[in-house]
Amino acid sequence: MKTIIFLGAGASKSEGAPLQDELFFEYFKEFSTDDKYYNILEEFFMKTYNINVKDAKKFPKFEEILGLLYTAEKRRESFYFNINEIKEGIIFSMAEILNMKLINYSKHHNQMIGTLKRQGLINKIILITTNYDLLIDSAILNNNINVDYGFKNFYRNNNNISLPLYKIYGSLNWKYCDVCDEFIISSGETLNRLSENFSCNTCNNLFKSIIVPPTFYKEISNYYLNNIYHNVNKSLYEVDNIIFCGYSFPDADLYIKFIIKRAEMYKQRPFRVKIINNYEGKSIEKIEIEKKKYELFFNGEVIYEKISFQEFSRVPQQYI
Structure with a gap:
């Protein structure tokens, strides 16, 4: 029986990635007006949130801003700014800061994949992640394993x-053409090039990013995301064990909860769930709240392991 390892934001945080509410603070701290999107985003934050980016300490979450833009786009209503331009700017400000912070950093992800490979467990693992970054992608490729994205394999x-x-x-690292469905996958080394305006060789339409805020996932008709959804759904019927790493089971991820709960009911047997989400300084109160959230949702046993993702990555075979 296979095991799902589900990676949330905490797994990337262990490598130095900023969390959602830290992304824009880090971007405006590290980049200047020379950056392609800096001035566009500076005007956006001032007009939309009355935030002066040069001295702001707090910003809205990435997910909230994308949600506003997707709402306007879906309703075909104006939102003062050029929606596509702001959306691309938001996405690539995140890409740039993650690329800067995480370049050459995939220690724990590499360690986890390397250990699983040495233990002969690769064919017993399915990885699911809510993260947009390339930490786990790079770790897989660096261990001489190809990536099966669920709609296309990435062979290196x-x-x-x-x-x-x-x-x-x-x-x-994904871009697609919404006219003819042409698709680009870049490696980590060429990630920065995706901030350019690529045109499709087939129909000359501009490529678009595939980044979706959780609250809008259920409304997306994108061919590639639908294929991923199909494979995630299918995988849930092939496993009994799910290991959640660095994932706090947020309310916004309602669609994830829906497909997991539906699978659990139709399988007529509960999942065995392990939570790997501890870190130095985490309060007992926060641990208990998180644990109870999982226990309330799942019908079977939920084990809250008192270890961090860093510790798990060294000996993942002990928890599978």
């Missing part, structure tokens, strides 16, 4: 070994 290694990686909200 001359072998037949591949590992399912379902990025249910999209990825920073």
